[in-house]
Amino acid sequence: MAASMRIIRSFCTKSTLISQSFRQYQSCLLRLPVRTVQSPAALQSRCFCKAASLQDEAAAQATEALSRYKDRPWDYLESEEYMEKYGSSPVWVNYRRNHKGGIPPQKTRKTCIRGDKICGNPCPICRDPNIIIHHQNVKLLQQFISPHTGMVYDSTRTGVCLKQQKKLDKAVVMARDQGLLPFQIPYVDFSREDYSNSHDAVGSTPPPPSLLSGSSWYTWYSEITPDDQEVAKVKKMYKAYLK
Template sequence: MAASIQGIGKGLFRLSPLIIKQLRPYQFCLHRLPERTRPGLSLFAQPSHFYCKAALLDGDAAQAVESLSRYKDRPWDYLETEEYIERYGTKPVWAGYRRNHKGGIPPQKTRKTCIRGDKICGNPCPICRDPNVIIHHQNVKLLAQFISPHTGMVYDPTLTGVCMKQQKKLHEAIDAAQDHGLVPFQIPYVEYSGEDYSNSHDAVGSTPPPQSLTSGSTWYKWYTELTPDANEVAKVKKMYKAYLK
């Protein structure tokens, strides 16, 4: 039975190209039929009909790659686009972010990284979830969102939800921006007191000159009275004979 079914299948497979070739002249009649009554046109469709959707997808992918390359060279331009304004508005990128976790108490530390190779976690951090948000020391508007305007300190990752890998990049970019003068920072003011740097202070006082400069004797009286033991000197010379010249 199985052999007979297999033989029928092989015969139909051989005859299908001949049947399709004979029905091609009547292809224009099938297009006039309504969609419900029209038979399947997969046999007569051109290859372009199959790949039209794929072509559209390729076009979208190419556009996305182009935008990524454009923002990679100038990441600060993304913060001025309509796409960014519609998505975030005037709020920082980390506003309203909540990490997926069990229970009502969030973990004490953020995850190490959101992207490991080709695998992306379920709820990436505010920087990893948007590929157009790129950390750069010249992207001042983005860096300002992670700096407290009152203290000038970088926000803790438990507040922003940024993973530890991106938090490290933030610290490096902020330090580089401060070194280049792009991000201002405050230096604590210290009042200068002349008493702290003068020799007349009670805690410092004046040091008397050594006695050797006045009387001609050594500073320590016992220094000239000490005579080393001859046996000990001989032992030391014998021990370090190879190193002595």
Template sequence: MAASTYRTVRALCHLSPSILHPLQQYTSSVQRLPVRRWPGLPQFVLPSRFFCKGASLKDKDEDAAQVAEALSHYKDRPWDYLESEEYIERYGTNPVWEGYRRNHKGGIPPQTTRKTCIRGDKICGNPCPICRDPNIIIHHQNVKLLEQFISPHTGMVYDPTRTGVCMKQQKKLNEAINTAQDHGLLPFQILYVEFSGEDFSNSHDAVGSTPRPQSLTYGDTWYKWYSEIMPAENEVAKVKKTYKAYLK
């Protein structure tokens, strides 16, 4: 009887895991029944290992633990994610923003990106290339990520309308790039301006001593060219006619 019961329970476990709960109740009721003990024979008790258990729950717990461990590792060292197999399989050698297209109404994209992709617990549809991947963390030491948002020809940061990054993440990018440049992790260009020695000498009129004003007599003009200007006769006639009552 024990062998037949074991085979029946094992077959039912292979059919559907949904019958575990009734079987557990059946086991508890069987254990409560009075058992007749015969001398020389051991007491029969159904072992718990005969019943199937949810192995999928254990697998899910293990996967969640691995994901949490990876997230904590990338949080401390975000630059390791760009060298992992997961990143190479997902992005390859392309930047994280390549091929991204924001969802918008109509055929003309908006002139500016959205302010933020995550508001509390709500995530917008099709978030930006940084908000959609939790393993991408902006840090001034994550040089490989910051280089993807800098033009190799001009050294200027790409506009968010090209990369699709939201304004919140773009602000973090600019701060991280400036910090990396200050720490010497990223190069930056300084325009070369050639100065001549005359600009810094005291002989220049702008910084030299101001000459003393010339002595003027009655009837002389301050500017020499002012006495050489002769007004038109018709204009003088119009002015005299206008102010005739006030002229002596």
């Protein structure tokens, strides 16, 4: 009986020691940092989310730039983005349209954007959404005007589509009407004779000599004798109107 009691007491002491060591181990585990292992699907979805967020940020920046230059398109030509892309040269200098053969076509395309579809090689204005044609955008309009003649460059030289070329012509005319762009007036040599009152084009025109003499205007008209029957028919037809 005494031996059994000793065995029970030794077992109880061992169990208490085991329970104490287990509790200490649990407290150490709680103090350690927890590391979660993610599955490959979760990692892939996280990468997709990051890519989508980057695309959304890029789209938001593009829409913000468009809205920024929509009301004031002339600010884009003074921005750093424009200087990095074009420098000090015009927007159409390094443009080359893709075409078959070595000879370029005589006319540019009608338009580069048809609905939601954009052609493969758009013109210098359609390829950059920040370039907006406006009559107050003087720096852009001056790039398409010859400094020697004052005429707008042809679309075959600049590569601009016909739709944008029409907008350019209207904007240049409106800017010149409002005094934003200069225009050249051809020199006319002034001569006093052309502006005098004694000039033949300005003085009174004398009457023809035939009316002064009382003769008919045409000489052959007096030689014609009308037919009496035809005259009688006409008088009978217009009898009610003749007095």
